[in-house]
Amino acid sequence: MNKNAVSPLMMRAKAAGSSVLSSLVCILMGLVLGYLFLLLLNAEHAWDDGLLPIIKGGFKSFGNEALEATGAHMKPLGMEIAEAAPLIMTGLSVAFAFKTGLFNIGAAGQYVLGAFGGLYCALVLQLPWWVCLLAASLCGALWGAIPGILKAYLNVNEVITCIMLNWIGLYGANTLMYQGGNSPMYFLKQAKTYTVASKSPSSLIPSKIFGWDLTKTFNYSAMTIAIFLAIIVAIAIYVILEKTTFGYELKACGHNKNAAKYAGINDKRNIILSMVIAGALAGFGAGLFFLAGVEQYNPQESTALPGQGFNGISVALLASLNPIGCIFSGVFISHLSVGGNAMKQSTFPKEIADAVSGIIVYLCAFSILFKGFFRKLFGSKLFRKKEGGAKK
Amino acid sequence: MAELDQRPSAKVDHSEQQSDYIIEMLNITKIFPGIKANDNVTLQLRRGEIHALLGENGAGKSTLMSVLFGLYQPEEGCIKKNGQIVKINSPNDANDLNIGMVHQHFKLVECFSVLDNIILGVEPNTAGFLQKEEARKKVLALSEKYGLQVDPDALIEDISVGMQQRTEILKMLYRDNEILIFDEPTAVLTPQEIKELMHIMKNLAAEGKSILFISHKLAEIMEVADRCSVLRKGKYIGTVNTADVTVQELSSMMVGRPVQLEVEKAPAKPVEVVLDVSGITVKAKTHKGNAVTDVSFQVRRGEIVCLAGIEGNGQTQFVYALTGLDDMTAGKITLCGEDITRASIRKRACRMSHIPEDRHKHGLVLEYSVEQNMVLQRYWQPEFQKAGFIKFAPVRAYSDRLIEKFDIRSGQGSITQTRSMSGGNQQKVIVAREMDKEHDLLVAVQPTRGLDIGAIEFIHAEIVKERDAGKAVLLVSLELEEVMSLSDRILVMYEGEIVGEFDPKKVTVEELGLYMAGAKRDTPSAKEGKQ
Numbered sequence: 001m002n003k004n005a006v007s008p009l010m011m012r013a014k015a016a017g018s019s020v021l022s023s024l025v026c027i028l029m030g031l032v033l034g035y036l037f038l039l040l041l042n043a044e045h046a047w048d049d050g051l052l053p054i055i056k057g058g059f060k061s062f063g064n065e066a067l068e069a070t071g072a073h074m075k076p077l078g079m080e081i082a083e084a085a086p087l088i089m090t091g092l093s094v095a096f097a098f099k100t101g102l103f104n105i106g107a108a109g110q111y112v113l114g115a116f117g118g119l120y121c122a123l124v125l126q127l128p129w130w131v132c133l134l135a136a137s138l139c140g141a142l143w144g145a146i147p148g149i150l151k152a153y154l155n156v157n158e159v160i161t162c163i164m165l166n167w168i169g170l171y172g173a174n175t176l177m178y179q180g181g182n183s184p185m186y187f188l189k190q191a192k193t194y195t196v197a198s199k200s201p202s203s204l205i206p207s208k209i210f211g212w213d214l215t216k217t218f219n220y221s222a223m224t225i226a227i228f229l230a231i232i233v234a235i236a237i238y239v240i241l242e243k244t245t246f247g248y249e250l251k252a253c254g255h256n257k258n259a260a261k262y263a264g265i266n267d268k269r270n271i272i273l274s275m276v277i278a279g280a281l282a283g284f285g286a287g288l289f290f291l292a293g294v295e296q297y298n299p300q301e302s303t304a305l306p307g308q309g310f311n312g313i314s315v316a317l318l319a320s321l322n323p324i325g326c327i328f329s330g331v332f333i334s335h336l337s338v339g340g341n342a343m344k345q346s347t348f349p350k351e352i353a354d355a356v357s358g359i360i361v362y363l364c365a366f367s368i369l370f371k372g373f374f375r376k377l378f379g380s381k382l383f384r385k386k387e388g389g390a391k392k
Numbered sequence: 393m394a395e396l397d398q399r400p401s402a403k404v405d406h407s408e409q410q411s412d413y414i415i416e417m418l419n420i421t422k423i424f425p426g427i428k429a430n431d432n433v434t435l436q437l438r439r440g441e442i443h444a445l446l447g448e449n450g451a452g453k454s455t456l457m458s459v460l461f462g463l464y465q466p467e468e469g470c471i472k473k474n475g476q477i478v479k480i481n482s483p484n485d486a487n488d489l490n491i492g493m494v495h496q497h498f499k500l501v502e503c504f505s506v507l508d509n510i511i512l513g514v515e516p517n518t519a520g521f522l523q524k525e526e527a528r529k530k531v532l533a534l535s536e537k538y539g540l541q542v543d544p545d546a547l548i549e550d551i552s553v554g555m556q557q558r559t560e561i562l563k564m565l566y567r568d569n570e571i572l573i574f575d576e577p578t579a580v581l582t583p584q585e586i587k588e589l590m591h592i593m594k595n596l597a598a599e600g601k602s603i604l605f606i607s608h609k610l611a612e613i614m615e616v617a618d619r620c621s622v623l624r625k626g627k628y629i630g631t632v633n634t635a636d637v638t639v640q641e642l643s644s645m646m647v648g649r650p651v652q653l654e655v656e657k658a659p660a661k662p663v664e665v666v667l668d669v670s671g672i673t674v675k676a677k678t679h680k681g682n683a684v685t686d687v688s689f690q691v692r693r694g695e696i697v698c699l700a701g702i703e704g705n706g707q708t709q710f711v712y713a714l715t716g717l718d719d720m721t722a723g724k725i726t727l728c729g730e731d732i733t734r735a736s737i738r739k740r741a742c743r744m745s746h747i748p749e750d751r752h753k754h755g756l757v758l759e760y761s762v763e764q765n766m767v768l769q770r771y772w773q774p775e776f777q778k779a780g781f782i783k784f785a786p787v788r789a790y791s792d793r794l795i796e797k798f799d800i801r802s803g804q805g806s807i808t809q810t811r812s813m814s815g816g817n818q819q820k821v822i823v824a825r826e827m828d829k830e831h832d833l834l835v836a837v838q839p840t841r842g843l844d845i846g847a848i849e850f851i852h853a854e855i856v857k858e859r860d861a862g863k864a865v866l867l868v869s870l871e872l873e874e875v876m877s878l879s880d881r882i883l884v885m886y887e888g889e890i891v892g893e894f895d896p897k898k899v900t901v902e903e904l905g906l907y908m909a910g911a912k913r914d915t916p917s918a919k920e921g922k923q
């Protein structure tokens with residue numbers, strides 16, 4: 001019959017096309033809206049000191065001959081990439097849980113716990129970097145398991161437990177890392193945790209890969225192989241979701257719990273596992289951030305949840321929950337935040353810079369709304385072309 | 393609000409003389425990926441008539457109605473109301489034109505009350521504050537007038553399918569709709585409820601409402617419809633007056649060949665016991681007592697045992713307990729000599745296939761493709777996975793084979809998203825999966841719900857083949873016709889108990905009806921004696 005009218009490959013291309021298109025439209029809308037906002041505030045500087053740095057992001061020093069001569073122009077780009085790695089991970093965390101029908105709004109708390117686990121193993125136990133990363137994931141996983149267990153056995157909504165655990169996790173970790181200034185992880189003089197480099201260089205994520213020294217290329221000490229690790233994990237998550245029976249079960253639970261039960265799938269186990277994995281992903285992200293030495297943790301100033309947690313939601317939605325897409329959306333959101341930081345240094349106050357990049361980030365989250373629209377548009381066009389060519 | 397509602401009906405009065413037809417759908421073509429769901433279809437609805445729409449599963453009936461209701465935009469063709477071309481871009485537009493629809497799969501908000509569902513979207517309000525009392529009065533008046541019994545305060549998730557449907561009908565009446573679309577309203581109803589519905593539809597038509605009615609049951613069409621239009625594979629075949637045709641003629645018009653309406657089967661030759669249940673008792677969820685009380689019986693290889701009864705007499709709960717979907721308080725289940733009382737669903741599924749009652753709740757993951765649903769019970773078997781990785785090629789081949797065998801029609805074959813398929817074809821996916829899977833016992837709950845007569849003929853023949861191949865079949869059906877023609881033994885369930893056992897050849901439908909209604913029952917000792 002008509003079976004071959006649209007090939008599977010074309011179907012997939014179509015679906016992917018509409019996803020990418022809707023994401024791009026959202027980004028554009030966000031930029032326009034952000035720009036309008038800047039125009040309202042200060043029309044004179046809106047472009048040069050406002051939107052332009054945001055668009056340039058990590059590329060802001062490209063073209064600056066003085067910096068290019070020393071190679072320093074690469075540093076912002078290095079920062080963008082280093083900060084993208086944890087965002088990709090929290091994005092994956094949210095996307096993975098979403099596929100199982102769970103809204104992991106607790107990525108922030110899992111991230112903080114991961115930061116604690118990773119830093120503790122690095123600064124106190126001085127273990128090798130990969131052990132520290134594992135510890136970070138484990139702590140995140142533990143923090144993800146709690147809402148999972150509560151949901152599975154007591155049917156407590158995961159959103160509520162996640163939000164509570166976010167704050168418990170944040171203050172718990174802060175207390176442990178500070179301990180009235182007596183924590184072995186806390187460096188009084190800087191009012192932050194010790195740098196990993198000073199305490200245990202072997203706990204730093206390596207920055208050489210196949211003899212290529214990333215710190216040199218990017219002129220940035222925290223530029224490590226973290227981004228490659230994030231990409232590998234993203235691919236692994238993609239494979240798990242799309243190619244394995246485990247992913248098949250998880251998605252079945254997410255779409256229709258009753259049918260999953262009917263098929264003999266243990267939905268309780270899957271809910272818990274899904275949250276454990278989501279937590280581990282967020283924790284791993286924290287490891288990629290702090291064990292690369294991008295920043296030191298500041299337990300006293302950290303009274304707000306880390307932005308990586310909530311930006312993870314944007315990353316996931318902008319990627320239409322596609323793990324591979326999370327790589328790109330993670331880099332993009334990082335691009336915005338580096339751009340936003342550059343903007344801060346000029347005319348606009350810090351809050352405005354945050355608000356503008358916030359507007360863009362949140363509009364990115366709308367991409368799912370547009371997806372259906374583009375699919376429709378795409379679908380009918382494609383088909384009609386086909387139909388015209390192959391009239392029966 | 394009230395003024396708004398008046399306007400379109402006023403227009404109707406003006407154009408009364410202009411056209412014989414209240415609605416005309418002219419040369420409608422609707423294309424979905426891979427399939428022309430409607431191919432140049434024309435449908436003309438007269439004022440005050442009941443117009444049936446007949447066609448095989450996937451013929452495009454629901455699609456055509458969705459076009460009229462504004463859910464889909466046709467690629468070609470136009471719609472006229474009272475002779476004037478109208479553009480229906482959304483259900484809101486349809487509502488403004490007084491078109492209402494009861495969907496094949498209801499569209500109610502589960503956690504809302506009946507009343508809230510009825511007024512949803514047209515809430516009466518004063519300055520933004522809900523005026524529910526007013527609405528309640530109107531709903532109660534409508535409910536009284538048309539004999540549509542509902543409890544306005546009950547939550548949708550707690551009420552029977554029949555009442556959900558009455559809610560949907562009230563929803564249309566509340567909006568003063570004049571053109572009422574019923575998409576397979578009888579597929580989910582009990583025979584009694586069907587009778588009531590037929591009566592209600594006739595009343596509505598007598599009042600001047602125009603009704604479009606989809607059904608696969610030819611007897612119903614013959615009973616209520618004035619005219620009937622037939623679709624086949626998206627194409628318009630013709631319109632007939634029901635008074636001028638026979639059931640046989642209608643069915644061959646629809647399928648394109650004569651259909652065997654009777655099941656042909658040799659007498660059963662039951663051998664050893666496959667399923668033995670004893671003392672099954674299940675606590676009720678909605679009231680204090682038991683939903684199922686002390687049910688015991690056996691099913692042997694080579695026989696089809698039917699659990700008959702009016703809906704809501706514990707059949708559903710019994711099947712849930714049997715298949716492991718829900719717990720039971722007492723009793724023992726033995727399958728092929730093995731005690732499975734406490735076995736997991738997966739363990740039971742190794743020897744038991746289950747066609748569930750509710751295809752959307754249990755039977756399918758609608759977001760999955762056909763092939764993914766085809767292996768829903770089998771994806772973990774070595775045939776389809778290796779070390780946890782799905783083997784896509786065998787899954788595709790398997791799905792393609794079943795699609796071929798069971799004539800499952802959809803736009804894109806194995807990769808079609810199940811949600812986009814027609815209701816009957818969704819059902820066929822489940823039937824195919826469960827019948828093809830290895831099993832000794834087939835538990836089939838309403839297996840032919842929503843199927844066209846050609847498909848029913850095929851599925852019935854397959855079930856008989858199963859039996860003859862030495863499988864045990866437990867059929868749960870609300871349709872007496874199916875019960876009488878397919879089963880070798882009938883057990884009647886009433887209020888959670890088995891009240892009688894019969895040989896279909898020796899019992900009349902009337903007699904069965906008495907038992908099903910609880911007017912008659914065999915004493916427990918008599919039951920014992922028969923076994």
Ligand SMILES: Nc1ncnc2c1ncn2[C@@H]1O[C@H](COP(=O)(O)OP(=O)(O)OP(=O)(O)O)[C@@H](O)[C@H]1O
Binds near residue numbers: 425427813816
């Ligand atoms: N939203 C959709 N997307 C893609 N294909 C669709 C969609 N809706 C319907 N179809 C296809 O259009 C065809 C007609 O479907 P439709 O639901 O109208 O059938 P039907 O006559 O109502 O059948 P049934 O008696 O089984 O309910 C089917 O092959 C179906 O797969």
Ligand SMILES: [Mg+2]
Binds near residue numbers: 453454496814816
């Ligand atoms: Mg239909």
